[in-house]
Amino acid sequence: MMRLPVFFGAPHRVMFFAGTVQAMAVMAFWSMEVGGRYAGLWPASAWPLLTSFPPTLLHALLISSGVFPFYIFGFIFTAGPRWQGLGELSRRDFLPAFGLLAGGWLLVWAALLLPQLLVWGLALVLAGWIAAALTLTRIARQRATEREHIVFVCVAAWLGAAGLGAFLAFAAGGELRWARAAISFSVWGFLLPVFLTVAHRMLPFFTASALRGYELHRPLWALRVLIGASLAHGALAAFGKTSWLWLADLPAMFAAARLTYLWWSRAAIENRMLAVLHLAFAWLGPAFALFALQSLLAEAAPGFLGQAPLHALTLGFFASMLFGMVSRVTLGHSGRPVAADDVMWRAFCMMQAAAVVRVISELPMLPGSYQLMWLSTLLWLGAFALWAWRYAPAFWRPRADGKPD
Numbered sequence: 001m002m003r004l005p006v007f008f009g010a011p012h013r014v015m016f017f018a019g020t021v022q023a024m025a026v027m028a029f030w031s032m033e034v035g036g037r038y039a040g041l042w043p044a045s046a047w048p049l050l051t052s053f054p055p056t057l058l059h060a061l062l063i064s065s066g067v068f069p070f071y072i073f074g075f076i077f078t079a080g081p082r083w084q085g086l087g088e089l090s091r092r093d094f095l096p097a098f099g100l101l102a103g104g105w106l107l108v109w110a111a112l113l114l115p116q117l118l119v120w121g122l123a124l125v126l127a128g129w130i131a132a133a134l135t136l137t138r139i140a141r142q143r144a145t146e147r148e149h150i151v152f153v154c155v156a157a158w159l160g161a162a163g164l165g166a167f168l169a170f171a172a173g174g175e176l177r178w179a180r181a182a183i184s185f186s187v188w189g190f191l192l193p194v195f196l197t198v199a200h201r202m203l204p205f206f207t208a209s210a211l212r213g214y215e216l217h218r219p220l221w222a223l224r225v226l227i228g229a230s231l232a233h234g235a236l237a238a239f240g241k242t243s244w245l246w247l248a249d250l251p252a253m254f255a256a257a258r259l260t261y262l263w264w265s266r267a268a269i270e271n272r273m274l275a276v277l278h279l280a281f282a283w284l285g286p287a288f289a290l291f292a293l294q295s296l297l298a299e300a301a302p303g304f305l306g307q308a309p310l311h312a313l314t315l316g317f318f319a320s321m322l323f324g325m326v327s328r329v330t331l332g333h334s335g336r337p338v339a340a341d342d343v344m345w346r347a348f349c350m351m352q353a354a355a356v357v358r359v360i361s362e363l364p365m366l367p368g369s370y371q372l373m374w375l376s377t378l379l380w381l382g383a384f385a386l387w388a389w390r391y392a393p394a395f396w397r398p399r400a401d402g403k404p405d
Contacts, residue, residue, distance in 0.1 A: 007396040011094040012329050015074025017395045018102050019067060019326075023384045025109070026062040031377035033059070039370035049115045053171065057179050063314070064186035065125070065164050066105055071322055072194050073097065073132050076153055078329055083150050083201070084142040093135050100128025122168040129164055133157040148220065152197040152227060160190030181238050187314070188234025193227045195318055198325060200259075203277050206328070207268050217262040225255040233291070245295035253288035260285055272340035276324035276348050283316030283355070290359075308362035315355035319380070323348050327391065334394035335401030343390040347383045354379035 007013050033055050037044040050058070077094050081087065107121030133154070140147065140154040163185030170178035200223045208216040229252035236245050260282050268274040290309035297304045323344070331338045340348075354376045361372035 003396055003398065006398050008091065008095060010333065011077035011089055011098075012074040012333060013395040014095070014098045015070045015077070016326055016330065017392065018098070018105075019070030019074065020384065020388045020392055022062075022067045022070060022105065024381060024388070026059075026067055027377050027380045027384070029062070030059050031374060031381060034370065034374045034377055039374050041371075041374065047112045049112045049118060052115060053118065057170075060179075060183050060186075061167050062108075064183065064191060065160070065167065066108070068191055068318060068322070069129070069160065070101065071326055072191075073101075075198065075325055075329060076136060076194075077132075078333070079198075079202070080136065080139045080150055080153065083146070084139055086139065086142060089135070094132075097128045097131035097135065100124050100131060102128075104128060118171050119168065122164065122171055126161065126164050126168060129157075129161045133161055148223075149197050149201045152223075153194055156190045156193040156197070159185055159193075163190060180240075184234040184238040187310075188230045188237065191318060192230040192313070195321055196223060196226050196230070199277070199281055199321060202325065203281060204263055206277065207263065207265065207274055210271060210274055211265065211267050214265060214267070217259075219259075219262070222255045222259050226252050229255070229288075242295060243298040245298075246292040249288045249292035249295060253285055253292060256281075256285040256288055272345050273324070273328065273338060276327070276340060276344075277321065279348075279352070280317060280320035280324055283312060283320060287312035287317060304364065306362035308359045311355065311358040311362070315351065315358055315376075315380070319351050320348065320355065323351060323383075323387065327387075330391050330394050333399070334397070335399035335403060336394075341390070343386060347387040347390075350379050350383035350386065354383060 007017070032045060035041040037055060073094075077089055081089060101124075104121045104124030104127070107117045107124060109121075111118035111121055136150075136154045136157050140150045163182045166178045166182035166185060170176070170182065200218060204216045204218050208214045229248040232248035233245055233252075236242075236248065260278075263281065264278060265274075268278050287309055290305060290312055294305045294309055327340065327344055328338055357372050357379060358376035360366070361369045361376065363369075366372075
């Protein structure tokens with residue numbers, strides 16, 4: 001039974017719950033769209049909203065601004081104060097943001113049938129996002145020995161708000177360039193910098209905490225190169241300079257490869273909880289390599305590789321890393337051992353399969369590509385459903401060890 005005082009008592013509980021519901025709802029919707037509209041497995045849906053808001057752009061909006069941010073805010077509102085040596089956040093620090101975000105996305109879902117609700121829903125989401133960014137700004141302003149990580153996350157949160165604002169401008173009747181700018185801000189200004197910062201801060205720390213004798217490497221130059229490359233890629237993409245993206249992607253590829261090498265450990269791979277994090281990060285270098293290759297061949301072979309680089313990044317790196325980080329917080333704050341059980345490992349392996357299948361579906365001249373895209377959506381759904389079945393009850397149950405959250 002859900003205990004509301006427990007559920008609303010910590011930021012990770014409410015945010016992770018909303019993110020999990022969104023993750024399954026968004027991909028269930030997209031699975032129906034891919035199967036009907038593109039793969040021809042059944043008649044295409046006739047949602048009124050999709051007559052004015054292209055399905056692919058709605059998918060980009062829902063994934064980039066409607067799924068990952070809940071997990072990001074839940075994680076940072078839990079870990080960020082500790083990075084700065086602060087106490088736990090009070091409910092007034094995160095519940096208003098959560099309420100606005102959740103209420104706004106409910107209106108966005110209702111807009112499928114009543115398109116006039118879309119602008120109002122996105123406006124509510126933006127208000128909740130700004131409330132969350134203001135809380136992060138207050139945390140980042142606190143003096144601490146290492147502020148760079150929380151500052152990067154805070155700046156990225158405001159860039160994410162700008163991306164959502166651009167989506168809102170497009171929904172209100174703006175030109176298509178607003179939607180393109182929104183995707184650039186959301187992926188390259190918000191999501192990638194946040195995932196890079198969290199991985200740089202936490203992955204070597206978690207590994208060193210679990211493995212005796214592990215040498216902790218956390219070179220700031222690599223993080224700065226990666227975040228600079230992410231922002232440069234986003235700016236070039238927003239202005240349509242696809243043939244120049246390699247200038248950002250190649251340095252990022254080498255920086256990601258260097259970190260993968262520095263952090264890799266055979267002992268870590270034998271620990272499933274650590275293996276999830278290391279294998280997820282290992283996607284980053286190949287993702288940038290695909291982006292660089294696509295850019296270098298932009299004039300000779302326009303559209304080469306399609307959305308393969310993007311999904312290597314979003315499914316391979318983002319979603320896979322999310323499983324590791326969110327599982328650690330959920331287990332640690334529910335009073336259970338921080339170890340990957342069979343359920344979590346299977347869910348993670350399903351996400352790896354979803355990423356591989358989705359990347360393969362974009363290979364040139366591949367028959368049945370839409371069917372493979374649809375299979376990837378099913379694997380995503382299976383991964384999150386399996387994970388939720390095992391871990392979601394921890395969001396509304398008291399800690400197993402009887403300690404306060």
